[in-house]
Amino acid sequence: MQLEALLQAFPKVNLHPPVMEIDLSSLGYKQLRLSMRRDDLIHPIVSGNKLLKLIPHLQAQDILVHIVTCGGTHSNHIHSAAYLAARLGIKCTLVIREGEAFETPTLNDCKAWGAEILHVSRSRFRALREQPQLMQQIDPSACIIPEGGAGREAFLLESNVESYDQILVPVGTGTTAQSFVKYEKPVLGFSSFAYLQKDEPKLTIKPLDSPKRFAEYSMSAMKTAKWLLDTHNILLDPLYTAPSLAAFLKQTQDEPAHILMIHTGGLQSWRSYLKRFAIQIDPHFTRQIKDYIEQLDLGRPATA
């Protein structure tokens, strides 16, 4: 599929997201400069790195009639894939692990957009995750997208990165961070998957300091997210961008350096995070988040 045809189906896509200066002085930094590329503004739903990771998969497919992918029931990736398929008017099958919560805000949106949900056993899910090409058995003509939109190099936006010393990017599979290496600047990623290593001299991946498990409550991430929302009216997501910025600030000295952080989107995941951690998260902050994401109209009909 041609990129132009894809973008025609998405009049609200902005492939020139703004870069904003983040003033760190209230945190005591005098020399360190931080700018944030607002990839969360690429599109309200297919936001951040989602479209950038999906584009190469779609471009590789001559005839696009069906997307088959897999993921968790809160996953930003399945949410984006289902919306994109609905928008393009093609079929979407989401392979989900048996035993996972079925009525999540993420999955409810996907179902409303017409995605078909296919439950598989844990062992089958593991096999499909490790060998995504096995999903071709579901439909040999489908566009198969591995979990998280991995498997192909992410689409690289045109961006003037000349003045930055380092690019900071949250890491899951590492696909996004890997693509940023092409900017020819050192790339620093933070991941809760401490084992993740990429054989790439310009890319350093550090573990997040807390919590040890993915998608658990992180007080430092919440504090950082609240600080950024209060001071700059930018909402980070709870699983990738907020923990990454928190870890970066904790581990970074006040030195004369200019960092470009990529806001990789994922705001839809707040909906279940707020429910899971309702007791820990301050009610005023919860209200602020709800107001912010309400404006994104995340469950909008695919025709809107």
Ligand SMILES: Cc1ncc(COP(=O)(O)O)c(C=O)c1O
């Ligand atoms: C909001 C957000 N940021 C970052 C990532 C990590 O991206 P990658 O898997 O390309 O490392 C993800 C996962 O796709 C995500 O949803």
